[in-house]
Amino acid sequence: MRILVTGGTGQLGSVVVERLRAAGEEVRVLSRRAGPDVVPGDLRTGRGVDSAVAGVDVVVHCATDFFGRETDFARTLVEAARWAGVPHLVYVSIVGVDRVPLGYYRAKLETEEFLASSGLPYTIQRATQFHALVRTLFAGASRLPVLPVPRLSFQPVDVRDVAGRL
Numbered sequence: 001m002r003i004l005v006t007g008g009t010g011q012l013g014s015v016v017v018e019r020l021r022a023a024g025e026e027v028r029v030l031s032r033r034a035g036p037d038v039v040p041g042d043l044r045t046g047r048g049v050d051s052a053v054a055g056v057d058v059v060v061h062c063a064t065d066f067f068g069r070e071t072d073f074a075r076t077l078v079e080a081a082r083w084a085g086v087p088h089l090v091y092v093s094i095v096g097v098d099r100v101p102l103g104y105y106r107a108k109l110e111t112e113e114f115l116a117s118s119g120l121p122y123t124i125q126r127a128t129q130f131h132a133l134v135r136t137l138f139a140g141a142s143r144l145p146v147l148p149v150p151r152l153s154f155q156p157v158d159v160r161d162v163a164g165r166l
Contacts, residue, residue: 007063
């Protein structure tokens with residue numbers, strides 16, 4: 001099976017790539033960052049996406065965008081997938097996107113709905129936030145003279161567990 005991992009040099013994508021290669025899978029990585037075995041491409045502009053998707057059976061879409069362009073990225077990917085012969089798309093989303101009124105979550109939900117209506121075979125894997133997010137929040141707040149303790153419930157997950165599931 002030939003598998004493309006978008007965002008394959010990122011926090012989740014790099015672990016997914018590592019696990020797939022360890023399992024003997026043929027893996028291609030799409031990333032804006034240069035690196036070994038990376039197909040350079042950009043979901044924002046579409047540059048390189050067609051060639052990255054060509055000939056793959058599955059696309060594991062780990063690339064993300066914190067500025068509300070999730071669906072635009074998915075649209076670029078879906079167009080390339082249609083052209084390439086309709087591989088199965090696996091999309092990483094977040095538990096609670098249908099209940100939490102944050103812009104990033106709304107963009108994830110919109111992307112889920114877009115993929116469901118795309119006509120392509122797809123799987124949506126929802127995960128809770130990664131441990132790294134909690135660490136980042138507290139690290140940023142630690143620069144303040146007083147550490148605020150937000151009234152938030154977290155049930156973080158290790159990125160390796162999500163990668164294993166994918």
